[in-house]
Amino acid sequence: MLKKEVSEYFSNIMEKESDISASIAAITTLLKLLEHDKSETVQELDLNLQSAVEVITNSSFRITGVSSGCALFMRFITFAKLDNITFAECKKVMLDRGKVFLKKLTDARNKVAKITLPFFVDGTNILTHSKSRVVLEAMKLAVNSQKRFHVFVSESSPDKSGTEMYNCLKALDIPCTLILDSAVGYIMERVDMVMVGAECVVESGGIINKIGSCTMAICAKEFKKPFYVLTESYKFSRMYPLNQKDLPNNFIYSENNSNDDNSLSAHPLVDYTHPSYISLLFTDLGILMPSAVSDELIKLYL
């Protein structure tokens, strides 16, 4: 597969299948590459994969979620490499395991929804931010299990993804209200918990998510409302930002506005939420406290 093909394949998934997260799209692309790869040695394969990762991360999409997915895939390849003697055998094993691997990753969202279910108590008001596929899935399962709750969705400028979330919830017949981003403080006293997704979970247990999440988290902390993060474990990423400035530019800006020389005037698209504002993380590995994230990452990468 040529670089161009990789790029096209990846963009194709990203554009056409809105239900698939960027990490999964990247991993699917890399698996496809593995399938069509004609390299003869492990080294060659590694180089090919690495250049593909580069192509994906340099694509015009914002790559917050993609990087952890790619890192996870490379780790997967490393583990598969260790066990086998001949390259042909090795590749076969990689492909076989790759299928299991991808299936586990795609099952993650349902798992998260299931473990979140007991937290939907009848009559609760939930505040959510932007659009998250995991949160939507969890609410879908909850409403299908005859839970009664009301959702407040913040509009989430600049792309108004909250409106999209609002429409999805409406379509599922979940009672919901769209609020302004600036009304988060106003609404906080009426909600029982905040439930958001994450684009990326960092080593400290904090999250990188749609701009405005940090504001919501600080506000929730002040009002002593639990702040829950629903996320798949493949979004765990080996980064340790200490403040907003530590976030890489290609996380914060999309390609259109990152080329802008005057980055002060450009609008950031994500922010970093410190783990002390997060009550619990609901992942496919179970319900975790923020401190558990580094544990998982150390187990994997050490």
Added chain:
Amino acid sequence: MLDVDGETHEMLLDNYISNLKRKKWENNYVIAEKTVQLFRHFIDTIQWSTTIELLNQLREYGFKITSALPLQFIVGNIIRRILNIIREEHTAARKSSEEEIDVQESLHKIVTSEDDVDDYNSIVPELKLSIFEHLDEFQIEIESSNEDISKQALEHIHSNEIILTVGKSSEVEMFLKEAAKDRTFEVFITECSPLNHGRQLALNLSKHKIQSTLIPDSTMFGIMSRVNKVIIGVDSVMANGGLRTFNGCHAVALAAAHYSVPVIVLAPMYKLSSRYLSSYNQDAFNEFVSPDGVLNYSDSVVSKVDVYNPTYDYVPPENVTLFISNNGGHSPSYVYRLLSEIYHPLDYDLSVHNK
């Protein structure tokens, strides 16, 4: 021991449940012991060949008990622990090698794509024997847990310190007595109304030559500025590191936070629960008991007012400094790790059957 001659499992279960409902065993420690004994008998008498048959039968009994007694977290903890012991022994016998057995879901497992999920559907010779050996260890652990906790007393209580405790807890009593062997310190005990168990503790401690002062619950905040440490017992530890404990403890924990006084919680491992508090309106978290004690029945006003007498308080994990269990000290953020060590994720929900 249990009186089990000729009784069917159903009768034993009903007896056990009614004993608990009638609060025949007031002490959590006794409940824990009785539960282990009951399940030991079940493992011995259930007809099973594959491990999954045994597990499913025990889970069914466990589900029956836990749904009849949703407020007794301890019972569920013990049952899950026993199920985990069976799973561990099964896996250990199957793998036989020394490799580390990790039953928990982890990123590492996803990446290495191990898909050999054990369905426990095989016959393991001498499994019963190894389960019983492991259960013996578990029983000894329960028996000695209070002792093991009190052994750590000298690391936490220093000379001339002022300790505050709430009501009466057997763990705290033993802990303070152990420390008193080598150190002199002062203890403030809140009465913990309406049950006023604190009075009994004050009496027991003063008999033991520990300088103890009984204070009404209402003066707790005033005294807190002089206190060096708050040491309390607990009914159960929630999965997020929060506490379900006797009424009034949340106020004490908040007062302690106000004066930056460390709050130490004594909790043996069997009090670790896999449940979360998802809302203050959650079913099966708190219990309202007879208003006697809050208001006397003979009082004429009784028919004119509503009286509530809840049993428990929830203390969030950020108000707890340290847990001391029989295995040592742990911070609240570490509780999830302990949980994953002692319970199997498949057993969190006993109502769902494994394939």
